[in-house]
Amino acid sequence: MDTLQNFIGGQWEEPVGEDVVAVVNPATEEAFAQFRAGGADDVDRAVTVAVAAQPEWAALTVARRVELIHAWADTIEAHADELAELECKEMGKPVGIGRSFIAGAVAGLKAAADQAHTYPFSETVTGPGPEGERTDIVRHPLGVTAVVTPWNFPVVMVLGALGPLLAAGNTVVVKPSERSPVSTVRLLELAASVGLPPGVLNLVLGDGRTGAALTEHEAVQLVHFTGSVGAGRAVGTATGHRLIRSVLELGGKDAVVIDAGVDPVATAQAVAFGAFINTGQICTSMERIYVHERIADEFVEALVAAARTFTIGDGLDPATVLGPLVDARQRDTVRRHVEDAVHKGATVRAGGAVPERPGYFYPATVLTGVDDTMLVMTEETFGPIAPVTVVAGFEEGLTRAAASRYGLAATVYTDDPDHIAAAARLPVGVVWVNQWQGGGPERLYEPARDSGMGATGARAAYDAATRPAAVHITATAPAAGL
Structure with missing residues (x-):
């Protein structure tokens, strides 16, 4: 069994904690790696090293920092198959799906780093005033930043956060989820292999206590957190108390609104992908489906x-479409939501029962007759469940889609230009129209409601990673007094 270690200052170190955490393959229920959960001492050492490394890293030219990030990205790309297999073993994602997401994340890392070439780290603004006066706006790196990532996309979420933070001149301490740290450890090994200076990128392993020690450390100047609403509130409280920044991407209960004029069969196939891919373990999975009554029967059929084509199996098998859930606890949540819906009157049209086999599997499930009293319509399920509600019209679908405490993203299928315009009013960070996912490197957004806070993407990510200072300059100094 592999024993994982912290990566601090370019060296691998055994955490000082006493609690041993096992990493379990969810397809087999067998442990294949372990580590000691680090504590405050591990965090303090990592942050101290990052503080010491930051001035030299910031002193490099932007071009040099971007060059090193690109070298790391190229190495990750060359090891994408290996990383996808590690993700599969630690959280169940089928290798083919994992590989495609990693490829997208590598491209995103390069694009985000390249934006540093055009970001205005220094600019001059002018305004009314005496001739010869000007104001220079200089954006300084914050210093040490913390990145706390979730278990469902261990590689993607690390890469998605790091580009602007590193390119802007910050150093970083990463704390991956204790459920899926193995691929992140490998990412740090690859970073060391391309000559990233020691201390620029560090890793501490541990559980929620380790994460709390990191987010509360006095030298950390920004926390980039992706995870549950409850944990996000704790991070927001800690950073707010210290008057530092946090970027929080939390839970989602994303809605899909399907208009009468679309092809019901093609749209159903697209929705199946959005609801079931990665076994529904995506923050932006389609978790509430509102379909126009005129096409509802064809759509549901x-x-x-489509749900029955999502075959269950170990993600290492190329034939597998639907891998396991990450662990028994997550499967219990999914099962509880389905049982609650059935108890309250919903009908199971596909799936809906735990298979009798090893592994934390749950089938692709379609529910009809759901209402807004059911957990499956109000709480984040994070599983392969597609609950369908029939609505009388598009406006009703939009209204019900907006009636949630979450506001991460939403998807709308319609050919009506007026309905497309109306979809933009949904109180969410991202609206996709006639496709799920997508958007170029210039996209920026901010989650709404309980789904988080802090704009991210494109220039917003660099704004969050830097602190602006205004330098007011007058060309002529005062004459010396007599």
Whole structure:
């Protein structure tokens, strides 16, 4: 069994904690790696090293920092198959799906780093005033930043956060989820292999206590956190108390609104992908489906047929479409939501029962007859469940889609220009129209409501990673007194 270690200052170190955490393959229920959960001492050492490394890193030219980030990205790309297999073993994602997401994340890392070339780290602004006066706006790196990542996309979420932080001149301490740290450890090994200076990128292993020690450390100047609403509130409280920044991407209960004029079969196939891919373990999974009554019967029939094509199996098998859930606790949540819906009157049209086999599997499930009293419509399920509600019209679908405490993203299928315009009013960070996912490197957004806070993407990510200072300059100094 592999024993994982912290990566601090370019060296691998055994955490000083006493609690041993096992990493379990969710397809087999067998442990294949372990580590000691680090504590405050581990965090303090990592942050101290990052503080010492930051001035030299910031002193490099932007071009040099970007060059090193690109070298790391190229190495990750060359090891994408290996990383996808590690993700599969630690959290169940089928290798083919994992590889495609990692490829997208590598491209995103390069694009985010390249934005440093055009970001205005220094600019001059002018305004009314005496001739010869000007104001220079200089954006300084914050210093040490913390990145706390979730278990469902261990590689993608690390890469998505690091580009602007590193390119802007900050150093970083990463704390991956205790459920899936193995691929992140490998990422740090690859970073060391391309000559990233020691202390620029560090890793501490541990559980929620380790994460709390990191987010509360007095030398950390920004926390980039992705995870649950409850944990995000704790991070926001800690950073707010210290008057430092946090970027929080939390839970989602994303809605899909399907208009009468679309192809019900093609749309059902697209929705099946958005609801079931990665076994529904995506923050932006389609978790609430509102379909126009005129096409509802055809849509549901096609969705049920599509659900039955999502074959369950170990993600290391190329034939597998639907891997396991990450652990027994997550499967229990999914099962509880389905049982609650059935108890309150919903109908299971596909799936809906735990298979009798090893592993934390749950089938692609379609529910109809759901209402807004059910957990599956109000709480984040994070599983392969597609609950369908029939609505009388598009406006009703939009209204019900907006009636949630979450506001991460939403998807709308319509050919009506007026309805497309109306979809933009949904109180969420991202709206996709006639496709799920997508958007170029210039996209920026901010989650709404309980789904988080802090704008991210494109220039917003660099704004968060830097602190602006205004330098007011008058060309002529006062004459010496007599």
